[in-house]
Amino acid sequence: MKPRGIQWYSTLPSIKIALIIWTLCIEPCKNKEQLTMGIVVPSDFFMKRTTNAKIFEKKNGIASIDDDDFRLALSRYRFDITRLELKAISKTAGYSPWDILDVICEKIMTNKWNTVLYANYNEEFNAASVQYLLSLLSFMGIPTIVWVPFKSGLAENPSESLNLQLTPSVYHIDAALLKLMNHYSWSRFSIITTNIPGNAELVATMRRMIKTEFEGREYVLLDSVKIWNAQNSAEVYEQLKVIKDSDARIIVLYASRAEAIEIMQAAQSETLNIATDEYLWIVTHQAVLFDEEQRLEFPVGMLGLTFGEDDTLWDRPTFFSAIEIGMDVWLEGIKQFILANPDPARANSTNPPSLVPNFSCEPNQTAYWADGQILYKYMQGVNLSDKNIQFKPDGTLKEFAFKVMNFNKDHIWKSVGVFDADGLKLDDISWPGDAATPPRDRPEKYHLKVVTLEEPPYVTYSDLDPRTWKCNPGASLCRMKPLNITQQYSFENATRNSTLYRCCSGFCIDLLNLLAEKMGFDYELYVVEDRKWGAPDSKDENGKPMWNGLVKDLMDHKADMCMTSLKINPERSSVISFSVPFLETGITIVVAVREGAISPKAFLEPFDIKSWLLILLAAIQVVAVSVFLFEWGSPYGFNRQKRPVTRDESHGRKSDSKHHQHRFSLFRSFWLIWAMLFGAAVNVDNPRGVSSRFMANIWALFAVVFLASYTANLAAFMIAKEEYYDLKGIQDPMLHNPFAVNPAFKFATVNSGATSINLKKNYPNMYSYMQQWNKVNAAEGTQAVKDKKIDAFIYDATVLEYRASHDEGCKLKTVGNWYAMTGYGVSFPKDSKYVDTVNEHLLQLIQRGDLERLQKYWLAGACKKNNQRGVSSHPLKIVNFTSAYILLAGGILLGALLLLMEHVYFKCFRPKLRKWDKCGCCGLISLSMGKSLTFEQSVMETLDLTKNYKCKNPICETQRWKVQHELDLALLKIERLHMRLRTHGFEIQEKAVWRDNRPKAITFREEPDVCNMPRKRKNFKQQASQDKPSYDVHKENKEFPLANDKTHIVPASRPSSTPEQEHKPKTSPSFWKSKKKDKDKSATPSPQPYRSKTPPPPYNAVDPKNKTRHLGGRQYSGVRSDPPIDHLEMETVL
Structure with missing residues (x-):
């Protein structure tokens, strides 16, 4: 299945x-x-x-x-x-x-x-x-x-x-025409059209195709002429005259048969005569005639494009x-x-x-x-x-086959080739005039006379090569004298005379060579005889202005063209013709640059005023106050007290020292901030608190950035600045009112130039004032500015920009805005036939970027201040540090002022401030101010200095120990004498000697807090009898009254004293004298000594428990045979 x-x-x-x-x-x-x-x-x-x-x-x-x-x-x-x-x-x-x-x-x-x-x-x-x-x-x-x-x-x-x-489109026609012209290397042509359908599309398509360089060749459509009514002979002649005046030699005719007959009859007339052997006509299929009577009107050698199966007519x-x-x-x-x-x-x-x-x-x-x-x-x-x-999407055929027809000398159109998808195939062609070769697409070279005038970088003179007596490549031979003078010599001898012939090169010469290549002409270049640009200098009998210079040569038809930097303006345009501008320009001002003095505030110029105010008046103040407040509130700093805490107190232990080693205040915070900002190697007091240290580190980071930015920009401001007249332009007041300054401001321009014409017309007063300094050319004007003969020179902007950028030593500078914007143009006699052709070529050169390349080559440049190779800088002079010296001198004066203020403070303000500052708050702001207000602070500073002192050799240390030992023995003997005197009932005068438990110092105890003392103090004797103060060295009586109102002395204390007893005043001879005087004035009775029931240990006995040594009732640490001063103790002196 x-x-x-x-x-x-x-x-x-x-x-x-x-x-x-x-x-x-x-x-x-x-x-x-x-x-x-x-x-x-x-x-x-x-x-x-x-x-x-x-x-x-x-x-x-x-x-x-x-x-x-x-x-x-x-x-x-x-x-x-x-x-x-x-x-x-x-x-x-x-x-x-x-x-x-x-x-x-x-x-x-x-x-x-x-x-x-x-x-x-x-x-x-x-x-x-x-x-x-x-x-x-x-x-x-x-x-x-x-x-x-x-x-x-x-x-x-x-x-x-x-x-x-089903018929060919205008694109097919244009493609076949360009293919035919490309075959014979024709790139320049013109088109004549009538009012038949597709005429506008034909020209537009042709322009679009040649814009993209069809078949890899560059084409130029010289003219496009449209004849609306070919039956009107006047119109036909007028339009064909445009073709005659141009350089067109290849002419494309897009017209019907009847229109082509009328046009060709006019073209072959004696008036136009543009159907000769030099011209080649190409007709499209509409105009190919096969009628024997009509085709006789066509010239021999024409080419045509057609299609069909029969060459004789439009067949069935x-x-x-x-x-x-x-x-x-x-x-x-x-x-x-x-x-x-x-x-x-x-x-x-x-x-x-x-x-x-x-x-x-x-x-x-x-x-x-x-x-x-x-x-x-x-x-x-x-x-x-x-x-x-x-078909293409627009309904036209993708490809179309044309037959190329040739009108031979037998007046028969014969097929000579075919254009299809496989390309163009051509046989032998009968050319106009029975020539063996096709005609050129441009006329035979014609000769033009070109006048010029020197103006670097547009036209520059140079000598001929002495070996070949020819100009270098890129330069053209130019005649310097009139023709009647040079003709007196042979050409060979004349070229060897630099007064007769020289070489011209520059921007305009390169442009002239490009135009000569594109247009196919030869030229003779000569320099205008009077060396002037062209301006009306007088009037004739009829009142018309008479011109000079380049303009006069063009008006008199001595030259066919002028090629130099001739500016276009309305006055010149009324008498000569200009092309389109090939370069824009205007009027500007050049001044001299001179070295000036360094600014006294050069060290401040790296930052503007706002930045300095923000740094100096805001940042530093805020950071310094912040660091101090953080330190004051830190438990490791002040802990919100009037004095710094000790290290034991910061760790929660009882302080065994009477002195505070940490020193800090608001002013010391400022000192720290300034030192960190500028990286100064000075002694500073650093904060202890974590927050204050963190803030100081942040400030250090800011200081790094600040210094890096400051030093990076400082070098630019520590050199001498250039000085020049910074004019704003032609409207600057110094130009319109030169006598406003002393001496009067002098400026000039070039005579008979476009600038002088403009100034004479628009600013007559300014022009009449500057005439006495006017120059012949721009070179003289800029040199006069450098030599300080004039202060400013007004001229063409591009020329002055070039001279400033190529000046040796960079001593010229253009200033102000450009004025009267215009351009340079190629000039011709009025209504010259070459204007349109030159315009077309100039636009093509601009579009292709050729003029931009010339401009970059000739006009670009930068002046070089140092002409010696390998030398990039000069040694700095004193003038470069003027601002630094001014800053130093200002600092010295400010220091002297501060010294004066210190003396004024100590003599005038300190007593008043001492009465006002009872609580010692000034010490938070400045330690120096606080010490100046209290005697205790001064003594403590001396004690700290003594404490921190260290011997640098053994001899010093031995002598120091010997003196200290003798002092201890003397004090011990005095103490025993006091005890004997009290035993026998002698009354002892009150004088106190303090001994510090710290070695190397004898100090006073610090004053009690006046702000916290009771207002009514008890009687000394009552206090002694009630409280029974003891002179035992192992106890401390904080409530013991003082015998002197000015310098208070309190009983001795043990080493385990409170933090308030860390700092003690140091003894001095002057102190004892002052105490003695105060004692004589005081009537307060001295307290009775207290006898201890426990006898003191024997002298120099060692306690086996804690390994301490006893000296007359005093206990010393260690096993040293000679004890140091142990602790503060008060004794009365006879």
């Missing part, structure tokens, strides 16, 4: 045969719809009969199609293949709108035409009416196939049109071949449509596409066939490879 799939495929042929039988036998019995294509041809009986024969042949060919799939699909659409009808109209579609509408309603809509083929070989038909018909058909949605050989641009409509063009085979191709395109489009939609019943849409239009001329019926665009797309995609028919 066979598989089911094989059984299915085996039954397919029988099913297909059944469907074909149904299609051929049963289905034709039903009513079928007709597919109709209308053909519009000229009103010609023979053409109508032949066209009907072609239609009948095509119908028979359609009936004999053996494509089963196509016939099956066609039957499903209910189309009768045997009744497929093609209708023809023997009309030109009418010449009036009514005739066109009548054809549309009676023929096209009534017969349901789904495509129209319009073919017309007649040259004289009304193109506007045909254009109107094609537009209406596209509006109705009916595809149109067009064949109009004489109106190539007729069917080239916008993208929404439904036209398929070509016409009927076009109709046959149109029908093939339509039939192939129908076939593709049906095969793409084989079964309309199964279409997804409720309204499947139809090949039969449903429009009508009735008012209530639609006049648009939407499915026509679908049919147009299928027809557009047709590819008839055997006939080379394939």
Whole structure:
């Protein structure tokens, strides 16, 4: 048993045969719809009969199609293949709108035409009416196939049109023309068009194609002339004169046959004479004439482009071949449509596409066939490879073949080549004048006289090479004297005389050489005799201005062209002609740059005033106060007290020291911040607190950034600044009122130049003042500025910019805004024929960037201050440090002022401030101020100095220990004497000696807190009897009253004293004297000594428990035989 799939495929042929039988036998019995294509041809009986024969042949060919799939699909659409009808109209579609509408309603809509083929070989038909018909058909949605050989641009409509063009488009014509010109290396040409369809498109397409360098060659369209009415001979002559005045030698004519005859007759006239051997005319297919009488009007050697099967005329085979191709395109489009939609019943849409239009001329019926665009797309995609028919998206052919025709000396158009997809193939051609070679695309070289004048960098003079007596490459020989003088010598001898001939080079000379190459001319270059630019210097008898210089030579036609930096202005433009500007310029001012003195505030100039105020008056103050406040609030610093805490106190232990080693205040915070800012190597007191130290580190980071930025920019300001007159422009007050300064401000310009003309016209007072200093040229003017003969020089901006940038030593500088903006132009005699050609070439050079390259080469540059190689700087002089010396001198004066203020403070303000500052708050601000207000602070400072003193050799240490030992023995002896005196009842005067438990010092105890003392103090004796103060060295009585109001002395204390007893005043001889005087004045009785019941240990006994030594009741640490001073102790002295 066979598989089911094989059984299915085996039954397919029988099913297909059944469907074909149904299609051929049963289905034709039903009513079928007709597919109709209308053909519009000229009103010609023979053409109508032949066209009907072609239609009948095509119908028979359609009936004999053996494509089963196509016939099956066609039957499903209910189309009768045997009744497929093609209708023809023997009309030109009418010449009036009514005739066109009548054809549309009676023929096209009534017969349901789904495509129209319009073919017309007649040259004289009304193109506007045909254009109107094609537009209406596209509006109705009916595809149109067009064949109009004489109106190539007729069917080239916008993208929404439904036209398929069988004739060549303007793109094909332009491509064939450029291919032909490229074959003979022609790159310069002109186009003449008339008002036939496609004339504007032809020129626009040509410009677009040459812009992209078609076939790798650069083309130049010199002129594009349009003749609206070729029957008007005046208009024809006027437009052709433009061609004559140009350099065009290759001329393309796009016109009809009748128009071409009129144009060629005018071109061959004696007035124009532009059909000679130097000119070559190329006509398009519309103007190729085959009539014997008419073609005699054409010159020998013309070239033409045409197409067709016969070389003699627009033959009938070509016409009927076009109709046959149109029908093939339509039939192939129908076939593709049906095969793409084989079964309309199964279409997804409720309204499947139809090949039969449903429009009508009735008012209530639609006049648009939407499915026509679908049919147009299928027809557009047709590819008839055997006939080379394939369309582009715009409806034109992708490729088209042209024949190249040549009008030979027998006055016959002969085919000499073909242009198709394979390229251009040519045979021998008869050229104009029976020449053996093709003509050039430009005229033979002509000679021009060019006048110039020196103006670096535009024109620069140099001597000839003494070896060859020729100019170097890029330079041109220029005559320096009039021709009547140079003709007295032979050319060889004249060139060796530098007063007669020199070499000219520069921007304008390079531009002149480019124009000579592009335009094909030779030139003779000479310098104007009076060496002036050109300005009216006098008037003739009729009151007209008489010019001089370059302008005069052009007005007198001594020169054909002027090439130099001649500025364009209205006065010159009225008497000579200028090209488009090749470089913009204006008027500016140049002044001299002189070395000036360094600013006294140069050290401040790296930052502006706002930055300095922010750093000095804000940042430093805020950071210094912040560091002090953080330290004052830190438990490791002040702990919000008036004095710093000791290290024991910061760790929660009782302090065993009477002195505070940490020193810090607000002013010391400022000192720290300033020292860190400038990295000064000075002694500073650092904070203890974590927050204050962190803030100091942040400030150190800021200082690094600040110093790096400051030093990086300081060098630029420590050099001598350049001084110059910073004028704002031509409107600067110093120019309009030069006597406002002393001496008067002097400035100048060049006589007979554009600048002098402008100033004379707009600023007559300024011009009359500056005339006494005017110069001959710009070189003299800039040198006068450098020599201080004048203060400023006014001239062309680009010239002064060049001179300033190339000045030796950079002593020139342009200032102010440019004024009177204009440009340099190539100048000619009035109404010269070369102006338009030069303009065109200049625009091309500007567009290609050639002028920009010349400008960068000649105008760019930077002056060099140092001409010696290897030397980049000079030693610094004292003048470079003027500001630093001023800063140092200012610091010395400020220090002297501060010293004076210190003396004023100590003599005038300290006593008042001491009475006011009872709590010692000034010590928080400044330690020096606090010490100056209290005696205790001064003594403590001396004790600290003594404490921190260390011997630097053993001898010093031995002597110091010996003196200390003798002092201890003396004090011990005094103590025993006091005890004996008290035993015997002697009364002892109160004098106190303090001994410090710290070695190397004898100090006073610090004053008690006056702010915390009781207002009423008890009697000394009552206090002694009640409290029984002890002189035992192992105890401390904090409440012991003082005998002196000025310097208070309190009993001794043990080493484990409170933190308030850390600092003790140091003894001095003056102190004892003061105490003695105070004692005599005081009447307070001395307290009685207290005797301890426990006898003191023997002298020099060692305690075995703690290894301490006892000296007369005093305990010393260690095992040293000679004890140091142990602790503070008060004894009375006789």
